[in-house]
Amino acid sequence: MSTMQQDQQNTPDAASIRKRSIIDCDLHLAPLRGGYNALKPYLPRFYREQVETWGARVPGQNAMYNNGGINGSMQGRKVPPGDEAVMLDFLRADLLDKYNIEHGIITGMDYGINTTPDTEYAAAICSACNDYTIEHILDKEPRFKASIMIPKQDPVKSAREIDRVGSHPGYVQVIVSNGADKPYGHRHYYPIYEACVRHNMPFGIHVSMEGIGINPPPTGAGYVSHYAEYRLARAGIMMTHLASFIYEGVFELFPTLKVVMIEAGTLWIAPAIWRMDEDWKALRHHTPWVKKRPSEYYREHVRVTSQPIEMPHKKDMFLPMLEAIHADECLMFSSDYPHWDFDSPVQAFPKLPDELRERIFYQNAAELYGLPQRADNVDGGQG
Amino acid sequence: MSTMQQDQQNTPDAASIRKRSIIDCDLHLAPLRGGYNALKPYLPRFYREQVETWGARVPGQNAMYNNGGINGSMQGRKVPPGDEAVMLDFLRADLLDKYNIEHGIITGMDYGINTTPDTEYAAAICSACNDYTIEHILDKEPRFKASIMIPKQDPVKSAREIDRVGSHPGYVQVIVSNGADKPYGHRHYYPIYEACVRHNMPFGIHVSMEGIGINPPPTGAGYVSHYAEYRLARAGIMMTHLASFIYEGVFELFPTLKVVMIEAGTLWIAPAIWRMDEDWKALRHHTPWVKKRPSEYYREHVRVTSQPIEMPHKKDMFLPMLEAIHADECLMFSSDYPHWDFDSPVQAFPKLPDELRERIFYQNAAELYGLPQRADNVDGGQG
Numbered sequence: 001m002s003t004m005q006q007d008q009q010n011t012p013d014a015a016s017i018r019k020r021s022i023i024d025c026d027l028h029l030a031p032l033r034g035g036y037n038a039l040k041p042y043l044p045r046f047y048r049e050q051v052e053t054w055g056a057r058v059p060g061q062n063a064m065y066n067n068g069g070i071n072g073s074m075q076g077r078k079v080p081p082g083d084e085a086v087m088l089d090f091l092r093a094d095l096l097d098k099y100n101i102e103h104g105i106i107t108g109m110d111y112g113i114n115t116t117p118d119t120e121y122a123a124a125i126c127s128a129c130n131d132y133t134i135e136h137i138l139d140k141e142p143r144f145k146a147s148i149m150i151p152k153q154d155p156v157k158s159a160r161e162i163d164r165v166g167s168h169p170g171y172v173q174v175i176v177s178n179g180a181d182k183p184y185g186h187r188h189y190y191p192i193y194e195a196c197v198r199h200n201m202p203f204g205i206h207v208s209m210e211g212i213g214i215n216p217p218p219t220g221a222g223y224v225s226h227y228a229e230y231r232l233a234r235a236g237i238m239m240t241h242l243a244s245f246i247y248e249g250v251f252e253l254f255p256t257l258k259v260v261m262i263e264a265g266t267l268w269i270a271p272a273i274w275r276m277d278e279d280w281k282a283l284r285h286h287t288p289w290v291k292k293r294p295s296e297y298y299r300e301h302v303r304v305t306s307q308p309i310e311m312p313h314k315k316d317m318f319l320p321m322l323e324a325i326h327a328d329e330c331l332m333f334s335s336d337y338p339h340w341d342f343d344s345p346v347q348a349f350p351k352l353p354d355e356l357r358e359r360i361f362y363q364n365a366a367e368l369y370g371l372p373q374r375a376d377n378v379d380g381g382q383g
Numbered sequence: 384m385s386t387m388q389q390d391q392q393n394t395p396d397a398a399s400i401r402k403r404s405i406i407d408c409d410l411h412l413a414p415l416r417g418g419y420n421a422l423k424p425y426l427p428r429f430y431r432e433q434v435e436t437w438g439a440r441v442p443g444q445n446a447m448y449n450n451g452g453i454n455g456s457m458q459g460r461k462v463p464p465g466d467e468a469v470m471l472d473f474l475r476a477d478l479l480d481k482y483n484i485e486h487g488i489i490t491g492m493d494y495g496i497n498t499t500p501d502t503e504y505a506a507a508i509c510s511a512c513n514d515y516t517i518e519h520i521l522d523k524e525p526r527f528k529a530s531i532m533i534p535k536q537d538p539v540k541s542a543r544e545i546d547r548v549g550s551h552p553g554y555v556q557v558i559v560s561n562g563a564d565k566p567y568g569h570r571h572y573y574p575i576y577e578a579c580v581r582h583n584m585p586f587g588i589h590v591s592m593e594g595i596g597i598n599p600p601p602t603g604a605g606y607v608s609h610y611a612e613y614r615l616a617r618a619g620i621m622m623t624h625l626a627s628f629i630y631e632g633v634f635e636l637f638p639t640l641k642v643v644m645i646e647a648g649t650l651w652i653a654p655a656i657w658r659m660d661e662d663w664k665a666l667r668h669h670t671p672w673v674k675k676r677p678s679e680y681y682r683e684h685v686r687v688t689s690q691p692i693e694m695p696h697k698k699d700m701f702l703p704m705l706e707a708i709h710a711d712e713c714l715m716f717s718s719d720y721p722h723w724d725f726d727s728p729v730q731a732f733p734k735l736p737d738e739l740r741e742r743i744f745y746q747n748a749a750e751l752y753g754l755p756q757r758a759d760n761v762d763g764g765q766g
Contacts, residue, residue: 236619
């Protein structure tokens with residue numbers, strides 16, 4: 001039985017889970033309606049004419065690695081043709097209403113633009129995406145929140161883009177691809193973090209574009225051959241960013257900065273912070289500006305989205321592993337809608353203690369993104 | 384109190400642990416006595432004269448990343464001056480006798496040679512190291528076993544080197560650095576695995592040389608800044624190799640091949656095999672030659688050395704995590720002597736169930752390397 005079929009069963013459990021609204025921290029509207037042509041009204045003439053003449057020239061990973069689904073998406077999902085208003089209506093029914101999503105965080109559009117060598121072009125496309133998102137999504141459906149795309153190749157210009165659109169109430173996060181030419185703790189990026197702090201916005205890192213465009217190979221052993229290996233490599237790169245933020249002392253420099261690790265898995269964090277804590281004890285004389293144990297920085301500054309959640313072979317390891325990654329403070333539910341490996345809010349998790357479920361499915365994200373509590377204060381599903 | 388001081392306490396526990404001999408799967412004799420000059424008698428004149436004229440020109444990671452100890456070693460360890468016989472006497476007292484080591488596996492000399500662009504030179508140095516090891520170590524002290532160094536830049540030549548020295552009874556393993564320009568599942572390496580299978584020897588991968596010499600940057604986000612980050616990145620690269628062996632189908636092609644992951648940590652393997660098993664279910668149509676769940680290949684074909692072992696924040700997670708990585712079949716004790724982060728056999732592990740301890744400290748390695756049982760059959764320490 002497919003996920004979609006199972007979801008449509010109105011079992012008592014599913015119904016009671018749906019009764020209490022949730023926050024979904026990783027939603028995609030891809031593909032952009034009409035592709036890059038949809039961005040043309042938001043581009044300066046110079047780039048509009050380039051896109052018309054040569055196409056969008058944005059690096060992509062699909063030429064290198066098969067995705068799990070065609071266009072990355074779930075099969076059987078029939079989005080009706082039409083403009084953005086039609087798409088929004090479809091998303092309200094197929095996603096927001098169906099799963100009782102109080103707030104849904106859209107995590108960027110096409111991260112390929114983060115990997116082009118043409119930084120000015122990247123800046124123009126990011127601005128166009130951000131303006132398109134305001135006009136067609138954020139101003140039309142308040143349940144959707146979104147992430148600011150930035151031309152991270154130029155951190156100063158990125159900061160300007162955050163300043164330009166960051167006061168829109170629908171923007172709650174800055175977002176970049178996991179693929180990077182430098183780990184995100186590097187001082188190169190600090191103007192971006194200054195802007196994040198100015199706007200009280202977390203810096204989100206979403207898996208994508210590892211080894212693509214201007215990025216180095218996806219692993220320290222070069223290119224992997226298959227998509228399943230690529231998915232595992234992504235966790236390794238996210239781990240690199242996590243360690244980089246900590247060991248470069250970013251959280252000492254920016255004490256209010258929060259970082260979100262999106263779609264790179266979760267349970268690997270446990271052995272990673274165990275390793276870092278042990279090594280910190282032995283090696284902290286190398287990095288005296290790292291004043292606390294790495295796991296403390298993680299708990300205070302890092303949040304993690306759940307999809308794709310690993311499932312231990314022994315099911316009774318799941319809760320202890322959640323505890324080990326401090327899920328009650330750090331884990332936030334995400335479905336990755338509409339991608340092929342979508343984690344349904346109704347099915348992805350085994351039964352959790354109610355308080356923990358509430359942290360993961362609502363409160364951790366509400367605190368991070370400064371989102372209001374449930375409008376109708378329904379507390380069904382507690383039992 | 385330092386590790387050395389603690390070890391010298393003859394507490395009842397330590398004494399009873401020492402009573403039952405062990406196998407130590409990761410020992411180093413570094414630095415080579417006299418450095419590369421010691422290899423000159425084993426080099427062809429062409430390279431001997433090069434080493435005399437220009438020095439050894441071997442890439443090293445110490446120019447990039449601080450190690451945890453000076454020359455990587457424990458402080459306070461006073462190796463007396465003298466020739467290799469003096470060194471061996473010191474090692475007998477300081478290591479083999481002190482910790483009751485029945486077999487000690489030496490894991491190569493200087494992996495830098497795995498990263499030089501000069502493949503012919505790499506081949507000459509590897510042969511010299513292997514001959515030096517036979518003459519000065521293996522033929523002098525039967526408790527020491529060793530690993531064959533190979534010029535992995537040229538797999539055919541590597542296979543010839545394995546054939547050249549592989550019949551010496553002291554050689555039990557082929558070894559390469561974790562740093563690599565291609566993941567080790569790549570078909571480029573298959574002549575090496577044919578030779579491993581011919582000689583019934585595992586293929587050992589030892590952390591080192593990530594991002595050095597001809598290798599790509601150590602992470603998919605480029606170069607990390609500090610040694611603690613570098614240590615974490617190493618686990619990511621080992622994870623890449625593990626996935627590569629599995630997804631390229633190497634264990635289907637070479638059903639008797641065993642792989643040893645050395646010094647890259649252990650507990651990260653649990654979430655890695657959970658992730659791979661889930662992804663295999665969803666994505667196995669991409670790699671139909673991968674016939675079993677990835678965790679099954681891991682259990683059957685992969686062995687792991689223990690040092691540096693991660694310690695969960697909650698101590699009661701340690702045994703469940705050992706179970707999750709199938710420690711009873713796959714984990715082999717290693718001390719990493721004489722490196723600064725040496726795991727003492729007496730201290731590194733908390734108390735283990737006796738049967739599990741025996742698997743980890745002796746039997747898994749004895750089975751893998753075809754080593755005899757304890758000579759005196761002492762079974763002290765059972766209680």
